Amino acid sequence: MVVKRRALGKGLEALIPSDISDRSGYTTISVSEIEPNPYQPRERFSNEGIKELSDSIASKGLIQPIVVRKHNGKFQVVVGERRLRAVKILGWKYVDVVVVDVEDKDLLQMALIENLQREDINPVEMARAYRRLSEEFGMKQEEIAEVVGKNRATVANVMRILKLPDEVQELIEEGRIGLSQAKELLTIDDKRIIVEIAREVADKGLTVENIIEKRKRLNRGRREKSRVSEIDPEIEALTDEMSRRLQTKVKIRYMKGRGKIIIDFYSDDEFSKIIRLIRGY
Incomplete structure (x- = not known):
């Protein structure tokens, strides 16, 4: 059974159409036929988290089905990549899925919404996903904001993270620098200084207030050095x-x-x- 695509909502419940809430809408397919979502915005998966999920599935069963679409004679994950990884750990040969009819843009949107709702995606991954929606699918910031349930200013601020040096983005992905700290680092125009302060944030746990104070001292030092004015x-x-x-x-x-x-x-x-x-x- 293939379920036609419907409008995207702002919660996980919107990712599985309501007319397949009972098991009559499920299809059983071979796990080997399922390919990962090529538009999956999440680049890092916690092995510990996947193991906990597999233990839960082993104990309680697969409560929520994996959502897939047909693609080149096989199936691609639309929603549920963590569940797919978990059942592979368990050695399952077959799994119940819901087959939906979605376009590439919706594939990215659905995966993005799933991760946003569960807060499983870090700010850099989020920013890259927004950029893909913008560059590959021509979506404007207000359109992206509507899809993911955010305001336009939030989308714009998150996308600005990609202007930070690669080393800083890596620290954000590792969870050693938060979004609020990253936004404050963007107010500094010297990349070398940004990296230096970012390392301190990661190693010493500097707060936003600490970064602001360092920026103020930096600005004072520059003014004193330039002697442009008192x-x-x-x-x-x-x-x-x-x-x-x-x-x-x-x-x-x-x-x-x-x-x-x-x-x-x-x-x-x-x-x-x-x-x-x-x-x-």
């Missing part, structure tokens, strides 16, 4: 206050009654949010 404590305090109130990076360049204020933003949503904050509503 350090004005009031301008520095105003810069920090504006950055905090507008929730983004702000630069104030002031010299003898002239200068400029630079406010960073990375999406239309962030721009609109800044305008609202400036206007006071």
Whole structure:
């Protein structure tokens, strides 16, 4: 039985069509016929987690079926790659599946939603998945946001992680640097300094506040070194206050009654949010 594709929802329950909730909608196929999802956004699987899942399946059975699609005479996983790995550990030859009719774009979307709902995907994997949806399927950020149940600003911020040096991205994937810390590292424009601070975050557990303080010291050091203008404590305090109130990076360049204020933003949503904050509503 092949179930036609339906609109994607924001929860795992939306990934398995409601008309196959009883076992009459299941199909039994050979495990050897099932191939992994080529659009699987998750690149790292915990061996310990897969072993725990296999133990649970051995004890209680496969409560939720693996969802697959037909592809080149075989089947590809749509949802349930961890379950497939678990039943392989158990040595199962056959498994119950639900066969659905989905396109490549939906294959990535469904796998992404499954991992997001279970919080099984790290920020770098998430960012790469968003980029694939954008580059391979031409989806705009607001379309991606709607699919995964996030707002556009969140999608834009996550995608910016891919601008960080490879070493820093690796630390994020390992879980040694969190998303909030990664976002703060993006406010530093020197890649060498980013890597140095990232290593401290990973090794010493620096908080977001620690990173902000290091950035402030870095900025003070640069101003002292350049000697472009004398350090004005009031301008520095105003810069920090504006950055905090507008929730983004702000630069104030002031010299003898002239200068400029630079406010960073990375999406239309962030721009609109800044305008609202400036206007006071």
